[in-house]
Amino acid sequence: MAYTTIKKPSDYFNTKIYTGNSSTLSVTGVGFQPDWTWIKDRNSAGDDHALYDAVRGATKRIRSNQTDAENTQSDGLTSFDSDGFTVGTNGASNGDGQPFVAWNWLASNTASSNTDGSITSTVSANTTSGFSIVSYTGTGSVATIGHGLSSTPKIVLIKNRDDGTTDWLYYTTQIDGSLDSLRLNGGNAKSDSSFSLPTSSVFSINGSSSTGFSGQNYIAYCFAEKKGFSKFGTYIGNGNADGTFVYTGFKPAFIMLKCSTNSAPGWMMFDNKRLGYNPDNNVLYPNGADAEGTNDDIDLLSNGFKARSTDIGLNQSGGTYVYMAFAEEPLVGDNPATAR
Numbered sequence: 001m002a003y004t005t006i007k008k009p010s011d012y013f014n015t016k017i018y019t020g021n022s023s024t025l026s027v028t029g030v031g032f033q034p035d036w037t038w039i040k041d042r043n044s045a046g047d048d049h050a051l052y053d054a055v056r057g058a059t060k061r062i063r064s065n066q067t068d069a070e071n072t073q074s075d076g077l078t079s080f081d082s083d084g085f086t087v088g089t090n091g092a093s094n095g096d097g098q099p100f101v102a103w104n105w106l107a108s109n110t111a112s113s114n115t116d117g118s119i120t121s122t123v124s125a126n127t128t129s130g131f132s133i134v135s136y137t138g139t140g141s142v143a144t145i146g147h148g149l150s151s152t153p154k155i156v157l158i159k160n161r162d163d164g165t166t167d168w169l170y171y172t173t174q175i176d177g178s179l180d181s182l183r184l185n186g187g188n189a190k191s192d193s194s195f196s197l198p199t200s201s202v203f204s205i206n207g208s209s210s211t212g213f214s215g216q217n218y219i220a221y222c223f224a225e226k227k228g229f230s231k232f233g234t235y236i237g238n239g240n241a242d243g244t245f246v247y248t249g250f251k252p253a254f255i256m257l258k259c260s261t262n263s264a265p266g267w268m269m270f271d272n273k274r275l276g277y278n279p280d281n282n283v284l285y286p287n288g289a290d291a292e293g294t295n296d297d298i299d300l301l302s303n304g305f306k307a308r309s310t311d312i313g314l315n316q317s318g319g320t321y322v323y324m325a326f327a328e329e330p331l332v333g334d335n336p337a338t339a340r
Contacts, residue, residue, distance in 0.1 A: 005128060006229040009327040012106045012129035013229075015254060015271045022089055022096035030084040035107035035124050035133055036221065037077060037085050038064070039092070040284055042099045042274065042292040047092040049286060052077040052085075055111050055124050055133045056219060062159055064168060064184055064286045070161040070219075101274055101284070103254060107133050116146030116201040119212075123148035130224035140207040140214030144196075152200050153222040154232040155324060157184060158210070161217040166209045173197060174232045174322055175260060182258060182322070185287050187266035189259075190322075198222075228330030232323070234260070239317025243307025246323065252300050253328035256286065261320045265313045270298055270305075272328050279308050302329075 006012060010031050018027045020041075035054040041047035049064040050073070056062075058080060061073045075088035085102070087094040094100075107124035111133075114123040119139060125132035125148030132148045147153060154174050160166040168184035171193060179193040196204040203222065205211035211218065225232050231248040237259075238244050251272075258267045266287035274282040279296035297309040305325070307315040314321065 006226065006327075006330065009229050009250070009253065009330065012126065012131070013253065013326040014104050015273045016084065016102045016104060017273050018100050018102065020087075020091075020094040020096055020098045020100055022091070022094060024078075024086065024088060025094050026081065026084065026086050027102065028081070028084040030104050032104075032106045033080055033082050033109050034085060034104035035080070035109060036105040036131075037080070038103045039077065039087075040101055041092060041095060042101055042282075042284070044091075044095065044098065045289055045291045047095070048289045050076060050092050053133050053219065053221075054080050054107070054109070055122060055135050056161070062161065062219070065288050067165050067167055067185060069164040101271070103271065105129075105131050107131055111135075114146035114148050116148075117144035119143045119145055121145050121147075125149055127151070128226070129229055130226040132222045134220040134222060136218055136220070138205070138207065138212035138214055138216050138218060140212065142204070142206050143212055144202040144204050145220070146202050147198075147220070147222045149222060149224045150200055151224040153198050153203065153224045155223040156198060156203050157221040158205075159219050160209060160211075160213070161219055163209050163213070163216060169210050171195070171198075171203070172232070172322060175234055175320065180260070182260060183287075184267065187258075187264045187287060189261055189263045223324065229327050231325045235321050235323065237307065237312075237315040237317055237319040237321060239310055239315060241308060241310055243309065243315045245301075245306045246304045248304040248325050248327075249330070250325075250327035251302050251329045252305055252325045254326045255298070255300075255305055255323055257314055257321050257323040259312065259314075259316060259319045260322050262312065262316060268297070268313050270300070272300055
């Protein structure tokens with residue numbers, strides 16, 4: 001039997017729960033130095049999602065639920081550390097007594113120039129886990145961008161860092177193999193993309209403000225599927241509280257999903273730390289600043305997940321849903337996983 005190349009998924013992705021103190025706070029226990037950290041105040045509907053990465057640099061925030069340009073939060077995430085990260089006094093990442101969640105991904109802890117595409121990019125890539133962070137500057141023309149993964153990404157998330165009116169674009173081949181587009185900051189149904197399909201070395205853009213306007217700076221997060229660690233697929237809802245079971249081949253640590261055939265509602269996020277046992281897997285919404293929802297919507301199982309709600313956000317009858325999932329434990333080789 002062939003074993004997964006990743007026997008400990010938490011070496012590459014980990015969710016960290018912490019309580020803010022409204023001062024300088026070193027958040028440890030991630031298990032690695034993250035390159036991408038996504039933070040949300042679980043209690044406050046007034047605090048946006050705060051996304052930081054090591055390629056753009058600590059303190060440089062973008063928000064998944066906004067079209068806003070990147071801004072500098074000198075009191076936000078101030079450093080990426082060997083076992084986590086440090087946050088300052090900013091209430092959206094360290095409000096006093098507030099419960100926070102931070103999702104953390106490892107790239108390479110370094111960034112280098114990539115000339116695989118027609119535009120030179122700056123890339124931090126982890127070819128083992130299939131994740132890369134890509135920074136580039138648009139030229140106003142159709143172009144290709146090197147992603148550094150040496151395998152073809154199924155998902156490319158792109159955000160204009162300079163323009164405050166452009167959507168987050170979620171490009172994916174996971175629905176039917178063709179390239180489709182959704183908005184991470186919105187609830188739109190999928191639309192067909194005219195871009196060329198990603199390859200093992202590049203993804204394509206055009207000269208629009210969303211992906212490649214001349215002189216504007218962009219950040220992209222690229223994901224290639226890795227057996228036993230990540231799964232990017234689709235499922236069909238059944239509209240029943242005894243909902244659709246989705247096989248991932250591992251015990252999920254994180255799931256983000258969206259109905260691709262319906263313009264409302266938006267995205268949903270679950271993980272194995274909030275609260276961390278079935279059926280109490282609380283939900284957050286990447287396209288909204290809402291506080292954590294406590295409905296019993298989903299079970300995280302040893303080999304996948306199962307909808308436990310008729311909520312159209314995850315289980316509309318006949319609806320097609322896209323999902324991205326990362327493993328807590330792989331159900332392969334000598335690492336069997338058990339449900340909670």
